[in-house]
Amino acid sequence: MAYIKTIKEEDATGLLAKQYQASRSRSGSIAGIVKLHSLHAPTLRSSMALYQATTTMEENPLPRGVREMIATVVSRTNDCFY
Numbered sequence: 001m002a003y004i005k006t007i008k009e010e011d012a013t014g015l016l017a018k019q020y021q022a023s024r025s026r027s028g029s030i031a032g033i034v035k036l037h038s039l040h041a042p043t044l045r046s047s048m049a050l051y052q053a054t055t056t057m058e059e060n061p062l063p064r065g066v067r068e069m070i071a072t073v074v075s076r077t078n079d080c081f082y
Contacts (some may be wrong), residue, residue: 005040015041019048 004037009030012020020042037044054059055067062070 003038004036005039006035012038015045022048 004063007016009020009024016038019032020030020038023030034044034048037047055071056064058064
């Protein structure tokens with residue numbers, strides 16, 4: 001298994017601390033996929049914006065249930081528990 005250095009929540013400052021707090025507010029915890037971007041908070045912010053645009057934003061033309069089903073199928077296909 002690969003090892004990628006991440007910044008712990010208690011060590012996060014500035015934009016990263018804000019991104020971690022937003023993640024905790026959304027899901028109750030900070031997922032590993034979020035922590036993977038912790039060395040560069042602007043990339044994390046952009047990644048989360050893309051994730052939200054494709055999965056949770058109401059302005060998306062696909063109904064949310066369809067988007068979540070697509071995400072579930074992709075995750076299952078990739079053997080990913082997210």
